[in-house]
Amino acid sequence: MDIVCNQCHTKLSIPDHKVPRGKRASFLCPKCKQRIQISPSADSSGPSMAPTRTYDAADKPFDFVDSNKQTSLVCMGSGAAVVSQALETMGHVVKQAKDVEHALLNMRYHLFDIVVVDDGFDRPGVPGVLSTLCQLEMASRRKIFVILVSERYRTMDSMAALHQSVNLVVNHSSLNKVDKIIDRAIKENEQFYAVFKDSLKKTGKG
Template identity: 35%
Template sequence: MEIVCESCQSKFRIADEKLPKDKTAFLKCPKCQNRISVPPPAKDPDESDPPGFEEDFFSFDEDESDGYDSSDKPFDFVEEEGKTALLCESDPMIKKTIKPVLDVLEYHITEVKNSREALKTMRYHSYDLIVVNEYFDAKNPDANGVLIYLERLNMSVRRNIFVAMITRRFRTMDNMVAFQKSVNMVVNVDNVADFDKILRRGMADSGLFYQAYKDCLD
């Protein structure tokens, strides 16, 4: 959905599927701070949350019942040419290495503290890039809530997100593991120092892989 600020006429975009389904969302223009109200999109009767998650995992606190207010999350919607990245990593040393790379690549970065916050954030925004540690907020990496959510996303949404999984178990750029985990790229923690080169190569390979498919859609 394209959103136009009535005050400064700046244009922004936010994915329809990330808007509340039954309530008005309230956003603040990141340029002039004007309050913008966005009505809920038309409801798809066949749409449902991914199976395997309890409803409470996606619920909101009582003080949010009047609508979603992104005043404390300035990158929930950005200018049309802006790129966004979600960082799901608890290790401060790994974050210290990854964040400068994303800054150089001109991503607006959203950091989250746990899976619940990550899933809530993804509900309202389609990120171009998601970097997630397989142990992020999970003792069992095979039960990582963020990775499970991404695996069950509708493919029309998922194919537009590049997912890089940080791991201690698998080797960097292991394409078979990436396929099994439904991510685009695997990066071992021992190679995080080269995250810039690895990410650029992974995104280039992904772009070539999907190019033929995207050409067919045009």
């Protein structure tokens, strides 16, 4: 089945066997992250297409998640378990990425509340997690709190965070108290953007 996103007009090809017959289905557009609705009347009688890496429902990180639950993606090697445990303690549903491709597939089908990336996770010369986040539309990017874990920068270095286009920098030496650091940074971020987000909601853009 070929469909087009109403928001960004990206054309997507979905294997027919991934679309339930006679039922309404929906998923997030890989490009703009807006939800696409497929009505029961949509034509799915054409020949089935082989699953491709451009869209496969099996790649979706969460099949059923409480809408009130926040989700986090952890893209790390060493320290991933510590960060994941801290986020779970904060009430997040956590997904750990095995590698860059796995991370990008998860990001393609789900808009995470928090993305944690080690500065050694991405590979030089190829699209990575941080570069993909930078390419998101501003409305989508604002909804994600991006954390860079680094050996080079000090914890909560605002200038480094600005330079790396992330919301927070955490040094590896501070991972033992990462839950408190993240909690504080998120509260400060929410306070900083409170007026801005309120203005967007009033104009229908939030």
